[in-house]
Amino acid sequence: MLFHVRMDVTIPPGLDVTDRVAAEKARALELQRAGVWVHLWRIVGRYSNFSVFDVASNDELHGILSALPLYPFMRIEITPLATHPSELAAQ
Structure with a gap:
């Protein structure tokens, strides 16, 4: 399953996240x-x-994203993707 994921990171001022x-x-x-x-x-x-992720399930994607080290500072938007019938590879 393909997912389009937007991740916006906001680090609190003064926090060292090196x-x-x-x-x-x-x-x-x-x-x-x-x-x-x-x-x-x-x-x-x-x-x-x-980003685009290729995973087996919603749960797998959730597990990957929530385990990212910067996850506590992220706002994430996810869109499931499907093949478009006019895509060259679909011909």
């Missing part, structure tokens, strides 16, 4: 190498991203 940021990057790279975090794009000018 270790969390490093752990977040390591986890993101691990999930990308595993083929779960399929795409990851920065939203220009924001501490935000658009």
Whole structure:
């Protein structure tokens, strides 16, 4: 199942999250190498991203997102995706 995920991160002023940021990057790279975090794009000018995840279920996605080190500081919007009949790969 494919999901479009927007993550907006808001760190409280004065909070040192250096270790969390490093752990977040390591986890993101691990999930990308595993083929779960399929795409990851920065939203220009924001501490935000658009991502595409390929997982087996809603529960799996929830588990992945809620385990991210920066999760306590995220606002997340999720949209399930389906193949569009006009996509080249669908032809």
